[in-house]
Amino acid sequence: MTVTAFVVAEEPERNGPGRRLKPLAETVTMEHREWLVLLRVAFLASGLTYKDLCGKAFTSPTQLSRLLNGTEGYPGLERTLDLRNALQQTIDTLAELDPSPVPNAVGITLHRPTENPRPASIQNLPAPEWFRKVWEAGAVAAKRPEHWINDHIAEVDRKEALAAARRAEAERGRRIGDIGKSAFCILIAALVSASLFLMFGLSTPEAKDQGGINNRMCQSSQCGDTDPGATADSGLAVTGPEYGQTTHHYLTFAKPGKSELPQATLWVPFLDMQIFYADGSFTGQYAQAYRPLYVTCRKGSRLVIANSGGMTIPLRTGAPERPGDTVDECTPKRG
Structure with missing residues (x-):
């Protein structure tokens, strides 16, 4: 399996509140480090604390600390993607706050301190598909059993399929609702048209004379x-x-x-x-x-x-x- 490396030369220092990241554990392999360093850089540049991020990443501050410092062993794919998605949402938010960041030589994007004192943001993280590939390579390097790797991948696929089905069902419901609204409007328009026709089309017929009879026009009931x-x-x-x-x-x-x-x-x-x-x-x-x-x-x-x-x-x-x-x-x- 060929994986494109995403090299980061160094990690920025945290200047804001919250616990600092520890140096990566010696047991972290190069394959593990390849994607973990990207998440550490994004976390440091986001300005978030463990407490801020744990809710978005569906984990606890302690587990988040162990994952980012590489002290828990090799994490599962679902937790890795949850953290990646939470950090990417933060990157998108920072990009909306400052649309003109300044990139540096190592792929990190820092705001000019004199112009904007907000925490630094970074370039977009690689797509989830990239993380899946490098996570699998890291799992092999960490000597995880093949069935363990396949189970984690299958669980992520199952949840993604379920989420896609829910989105499709919601979209169908929205379309059915739109069709129902259109049909209701058409029905109301038809009823109004029929009422107007009955009111004006049948109640005031035009008087005529025929057969030499001089008479007046009226409805028999009126x-x-x-x-x-x-x-x-x-x-x-x-x-x-x-x-x-x-x-x-x-x-x-x-x-x-x-x-x-x-x-x-x-x-x-x-x-x-x-x-x-x-x-x-x-x-x-x-x-x-x-x-x-x-x-x-x-x-x-x-x-x-x-x-x-x-x-x-x-x-x-x-x-x-x-x-x-x-x-x-x-x-x-x-x-």
Whole structure:
């Protein structure tokens, strides 16, 4: 295995608070020293104490001291990477505080003391993949068993895979949340559009004159509200096809007068229904689906429309607007 060396000529002195690092133990091999010296340099330049760093590196001050001084033997890969990542976070923070550091000849970056008295920072540490390689070489040099090395590598891989899965799950949750928000907004927009169409598109159809009948336009359920005295003389109105409807022409009829209203039933067609003259011939016009109209009585399979001069619609598809209402058979007029 080929490992690129990262040589550091010397370690800077600590000028701030906290315990100083001890000289490396004589038992530390060159392979161990290769990555350990980098962490010691980063620790000294960071200005952190053992107490400051132990929480970030998931360890205790005593264990951190032993790791950095090489007195605990050869440490595990997970602890090594935790310390590396904690120090790299400190380097990133210092870089944000002072974006123009001054590098020296041994890879250490010191701030000018006269310009910025903060603790020194260093260049970025090598990537975690580099530390994994040199850690493995150090473990071999320290005569660690192969199964011990493989177990530590496998544990790190397992935790990294678990962390990656959690990040992916969080990202999927965020995307699903965004989709849900978009769908909700689309639904609200559709409901608002439908409400506006029902409010303005169906409530104010344009009056027309057709078939030589001079009449006014109204909804069959509202005519009496604007003209309480409306009678059969009010006639009927013809409307053309509306937005979103078929090419049918629709008829609407005035609401019965107060004297006739108790004998009339408000009827709701479920489909566009043909309207027939009193003699049974088709008028060419329709009663619009779901637009209520008043009927007075029933002639066999047809209903007589109020204020229509005897016009009828089929009985087969529709129902009273109020459950329980019935339409009686028409009574023949006595001559």
